[in-house]
């Protein structure tokens with residue numbers, strides 16, 4: 078049975094269900110205990126599972142992730158919360174050097190089943206240090222998986238998959254979606270497999286690949302183009318590493334036109350990788366250059382006027398789609 | 405502040421002789437590595453522990469199998485004492501397929517969970533949050549096991565060590581922090597990196613006991629470690645043991661160590677942990693010429709066999725250069 082709940086409540090539901098299912102799962106982070114986390118995601122968990130399964134940690138991001146790695150070595154499945162995705166930089170070394178390399182340097186003899194949840198993204202008046210999109214750093218690092226749900230359904234299903242995965246998974250939850258992405262979420266144990274994209278809208282003229290908060294804006298733009306006679310297929314990657322190449326290439330074979338939309342900055346973002354892959358593997362299918370609609374190579378300004386200027390939105394995406402359709 | 409309770413942990417003659425064996429084995433391993441580096445047969449960075457062996461032997465002696473160690477880059481001997489064979493460690497230094505990393509990395513960047521060995525990355529201090537995580541699981545499972553976390557006086561200045569000590573203190577985790585203060589962090593003497601004389605003084609600020617001891621006296625290390633371990637096992641939380649010592653060789657085998665004087669080195673060589681301990685055993689009539697010869701021959705044989713094992717081991721299979729990225 079699916080009922081409508083918010084993205085943020087879906088995350089909590091996944092945590093609670095996984096903690097009930099598996100005693101090795103525990104949550105740790107700043108203010109996650111009695112307070113329930115800066116966004117209320119862990120509300121009620123300490124009450125139900127006790128102090129140590131919903132553990133308040135000092136402001137020590139590196140230690141939060143290092144502790145998670147240590148616990149994973151002993152068969153636990155820690156879910157670490159970064160208060161804001163921006164602060165993940167303070168735990169960067171423990172992710173990219175410690176967790177990501179563990180299995181490789183142990184000669185394949187261990188796994189590192191940790192999840193690092195990070196509230197990311199702009200459009201929430203966050204300014205420079207509460208708006209960033211760090212996905213490319215982690216997609217660029219082998220040994221990690223990166224997921225970025227765009228719906229409440231996926232927020233739950235992907236978190237369950239991440240917790241059960243035997244690798245370090247960076248779970249990017251978009252703050253803009255916390256309450257805005259309300260939708261059906263199954264009550265039961267529904268898993269959204271890591272590595273599988275979802276086609277959010279079918280279309281035969283242009284393939285639009287996106288993820289996270291940009292899915293909403295992209296669907297909006299696609300509807301506008303439909304009224305103009307252009308049918309856009311919108312693919313929500315859901316998993317950024319490993320991204321679903323098969324789904325993207327299959328759609329491209331149908332449409333021959335591709336635009337990648339992301340909130341992350343342009344240079345070496347997912348768009349660059351997807352574009353290069355398409356060039357390498359489906360060059361002869363392309364009727365037009367691959368386009369990108371992204372954040373400029375800029376920091377995230379606080380002023381609403383400035384942020385609006387930088388953020389991709391339905392208008393900008395629709396413009397790109399028109400250019401691509403006319404090419 | 406309460407001072408550390410003094411224990412007297414008794415050792416049999418047999419145990420004392422076993423300690424001598426470990427001191428000699430670790431010394432011989434490092435001496436052989438030094439030669440192998442000069443011969444160009446080992447290409448790994450080699451961080452010799454010659455002069456510091458008493459710290460590892462004194463602290464690891466008597467550990468239980470499920471107790472965990474999180475060594476620093478100079479602590480190859482701890483892997484041996486925890487049960488990895490000299491051959492496998494030598495193969496690790498040779499980057500052979502039979503090494504712990506299967507050739508992916510050398511040095512101590514690999515571990516063995518079944519033996520309670522965590523191998524850190526190159527990142528100094530990054531082992532200590534992991535140590536706290538392992539200790540947290542001992543606490544959660546109400547086991548009486550302990551974690552020994554090693555770091556140099558140089559690494560003592562990293563944020564990770566600070567974060568880990570603080571977290572261990574807050575939750576009274578069963579960790580013994582062991583600082584191997586060999587005066588130099590690569591070339592930088594301690595007075596240029598901290599304004600206090602004893603790293604142990606920092607413990608009080610975290611809320612647990614710290615002691616500064618003669619790290620070249622294997623029995624002093626043993627007594628201090630056993631005391632701290634006993635306290636950790638009974639839920640009394642962490643202790644910091646600072647072991648004052650000196651490394652005879654350069655930072656690595658490639659470092660000529662011109663930053664220190666011959667007189668200083670000679671002074672510390674006169675405090676050789678092996679000579680001191682041998683003299684102690686002699687005075688107590690515990691060590692006959694025959695036993696000494698027996699130990700020396702056993703050590704040479706084991707090191708010879710380790711080198712032979714490493715040299716006859718196959719190189720890694722090129723097909724495994726990019727495998728084990730994910731579980």
Ligand SMILES: Cc1ncc(C[n+]2csc(CCOP(=O)(O)OP(=O)(O)O)c2C)c(N)n1
Nearest residue numbers: 478526527528556557558559586588589590
């Ligand atoms: C985070 C980090 N910075 C720098 C280095 C390079 N480095 C390796 S060992 C070393 C000195 C370490 O000194 P100390 O911690 O006292 O240990 P010791 O080598 O003296 O045993 C340095 C600077 C490193 N490995 N990691």
